[in-house]
Amino acid sequence: MSMTLRLGYVPLLDAAPLIIAEALGFAEEEGLSLDLNTAPSWAALRDMLAVGQVDAAQMLAPVPVAMALGLGRGPVRFEALCVLNLNGNVIGVSDALAAKMASAGFGFDFTDARAAGRALLAASPSLRIGVPYAFSMHRELLHYWLRASGAVAEQLDIRTVPPPRMAEALQAGEIDLFCVGEPWGSVAVENGSGTLLLPTSALWARAPEKVLATRLGWAEAEPALAGPLLRALWRAGRWLGRAENHIIAAEMLTAQGRIAVSAELIERALTGRVVTAPDGREHLSPQLITFFEGAAGFPWRSQAAWIGAALAGRHGLDVVEASATAADVFRSDLYRQHLRPAGAILPGASEKLEGALAEATAVPAERGQLILPADRFFDARIFDLTAPVR
Template sequence: MTPVSAAFLPLTDSAALIVAQALGFAEAEGIDLRLIRDTSWANVRDRLVYGQVQAAHMLAPLAVAVTLGLSQHPAAIAAPFKLCVNGNALTLSSELAAALDPKPRNRIDDPIATAHDFAAAIGLHRRKPVIGIVHRFSSHALMLRYWLGFAGMDPDRDILLRVLPPSLMVEALRAGEIDGFTAGEPWNSVAVAEGLGEIVATGAGIWQRGVEKVLAFREDWLEANPDTVDRLLRALDRAAAWCDDAVNHSRLADLLSLPEYVGQPAEIIALALGGHLPLVRGGDPIESPDFLFFHREAANFPWRSQALWIYSQFVRWGMSTSDPANEAAAANVLRSDVYRRALAGGSTPLPGASMKLEGALGAPLAVGSDLGTLTLGSDRFFDGRVFDPAEIAAYLESFKPAF
């Protein structure tokens, strides 16, 4: 057995890693997968960068940021497997949410109107709203910026962004230290269940099938251990498919609820797994089948174009400079070549391309794959923009004079 240590945070989207270990998928590939539960993304990052673990459940933008030297000690990170698609939400305190559309479902169904409502609510709130984010370099924070910028807000001026571990968001909301937060499940549903907040937007509503968490390695370790990486990816592929099967959701929720994993009630975890999202305490959950999923529609494929969208947002918000070397380094973080190598000849279809126009699909579309065809779902941004990875400069220019 080959030992592999992997750090993770207590989030529903860590499911594939947990299932790979707990249900024997890793063992079947000769991997002794040792999971290390941590509390913050900064800790996970440091464990990986300094070699305490060989792999990590990681925010996709954080993997890019570390590679570009934007987040603590620079190190080349390789992410050959996406652990999920979407899965985060914006939860506001009941006080702040009261300034938005009184019908909670309308807020989710119309993210454009909700963004404008939120912009108007900022000036009426008792203080500049303090919104918790899990890390500066998170998909949650980038999608929040993208959404707020559409409504003419500058997230660095009009609100205060406070970094907190996901597991501390609910307590910070309870204490009045923040007025809302954006995080992955189950923490939004926990806040709703405790009557502390209301879900007003989802990551899937801002960017359908947007990039979220990845399995990350140090690039040098990945290149030195190709067989181990391939076996681990095959185990995760099987685990992710198991997680996506509705027949397994009850058992998965029970597993994740254990204190060594997510440690929250199974009935709350099960909501997002089944595509049910509770918006307000006591209200009926809405149906949101694309809120979070783990395997279907090439969910685990690391599109290089999504790494470049992340890079474009870093440049847009002044986190990185526009530079050909940075662009190339960012694109190389999501390693579609390694994914294809590991899963070649298996039952999971492999897309024929490594980049695509992000946001171009408004309906399911059959695309080429090694097994014939593969259907990809709608990946639209809420504002209708399309990101062409070959035209990053023009894309960024289109946001001016916005923030």
């Protein structure tokens, strides 16, 4: 007798852990049956979770943090039980802007964020930028990158464009630049409307992207559901992290119209072999999206604090207070409690210096050691939760 859980997601590559957990039977092994519901927008998904139409949902990592900070006017509060994936977004520019950058000698290496930032601002002093949602890593990372590259706030006009409309908006000249989750960046390349400049992993190698969000208190009230769900998602993430599964994963994610693009487009981001321009240029970017490596699912309190500090900076809140409030939104305590029985390697600490590792480093785990991959920001800044700076 299995218990049914209602989950919500937006059809994107990073919904993969939810889809795979159900499709490959990882949920069933835990005695769960997942009723997966797609949402047409992040606002709709937030509402579905808020009013209880679903029990848990894939969510942009900054959404539950923004709620905790009182931004976005909701009386409801969410918390994050795990990180579903790191990165998985790409930044693309219009053909006109790409041509201008190329003629100034920029090489489009899909790697060097410093050079890309400089070339971009040299080619276009003001930028109209499309992101999927007001509270998103897309928005926070773009802001971080362009400000650190020398742009002032007045040069940046960041607005919301729904991902399925992103390519169209670029082509229609409504925006010059976008940051969007795969496969929508590849869709823009495929229909000839844009050139990809960078993956967001070039801005922050280990940026939390989507989390599993639940209503505040739900996971503690329903440990017999939250535990199996977290373990099923962890196993799905482990499966997705193996290179030999990428091709079949692409097929499964696009089967039955789950994500309504061709498997070939999904495969690009999964394998990290990305076609970056309409002329067919290809770049290798193996860290474009991470589901598992280096305890990717662990909800570090310091990740939430970084998001809190970034939001506070843009919305005029106290940065120290916001980081502390934000840290509590990522429930590393519940993650430990429910993943320990599955044999997951859990870090010894729940907070770390974000951006401090220039190379893979062994750190103490609850049992033994854990190898944490390099987690640098493009400008080599280090974020310390205990001393967040503006």
